[in-house]
Amino acid sequence: MSAHGFERHDHKRCVATALAEAEARATAEGLRLTPVRRRVLELLLEDHRAQGAYDILARLQAEGLGAQPPVAYRALDFLTKNGFAHRIERLNAYVACTEGAGEHAPMFMICKGCERVGEIGETAAGAGLKAEAAAAGFAVERQVIEAEGLCPDCAGTGA
């Protein structure tokens, strides 16, 4: 089931799976999923909305896990560098990864109605981008593919 995050689903299971996979991969690859990092991942997993670094920071502060911006940014850097989360450039915010595997260059769909962000792992858009870049002799190191609009639910309600 190609979960892009908008369809109805058992989100508790969704969270549990993601967390378990993260733990497993961290162990396998010798990554240290420390308390702050793990907690930030949990916070991002709470729903499929993107959260800003300062939203995360506020939560950490409330829990006594860190008081200054670098605490949040460092955890988010760790999570994004290792593919547990992604940064949404359009929003200057972060979402938990819903595609599990390590390296990937996904595309995102950002709903202006409900603020959810859907992820698609490998896309025609990504392939197209690589092809265009190659044709121009451009060597791609990182790519950003984001669509902003209305998710199926929100488009239906005319919102």
Add this chain to the structure above:
Amino acid sequence: MSAHGFERHDHKRCVATALAEAEARATAEGLRLTPVRRRVLELLLEDHRAQGAYDILARLQAEGLGAQPPVAYRALDFLTKNGFAHRIERLNAYVACTEGAGEHAPMFMICKGCERVGEIGETAAGAGLKAEAAAAGFAVERQVIEAEGLCPDCAGTGA
């Protein structure tokens, strides 16, 4: 000459053409290309690098054209809304459009070596994005497609 901005070219002509087209389109569509807006467009056209709002603001200040952030942001908003310039989300910065026509959803190639930004008007990436979104029932209003890496010149030098 599908100018993506990286190839060698007569940049004076490049600027003159863009400016003339902007004037023409502004007149045709009843848009007001005021002194500040026109000057900001000129500043963006100076080269094919992206410039931050505060870079622009500094230039305006030096020229006595405006002293506060909103002056720069408003001009940039006008230019981007009307397709004379584009915002590069990855850089929180702005480039002049090199594709002339009105509505378009381009992709950008951001060089980490020389900081130039190349634009491609309509791309396979854009088409792919639309297709993926449609398949997911997502209604796209705006899209962001940006590749970061090395341009042909910079990739050659191993930089």
Add this chain to the structure above:
DNA sequence: GCAGGTATTGTAATGTTATAACATATCTAC
């Protein structure tokens, strides 16, 4: 177990990007 190096966290200060809100001026249409 303990020294020494590496990775992580704590904290203060600061830098950068962006907007809200409201006053004033300019343009356009009638």
Add this chain to the structure above:
DNA sequence: GTAGATATGTTATAACATTACAATACCTGC
């Protein structure tokens, strides 16, 4: 020339991000 719309001037503040350095935790070899 007056009214309404559009654009600009200005203050203040919000939102996002990093630098720099100190302290601690952790691993690893001995």
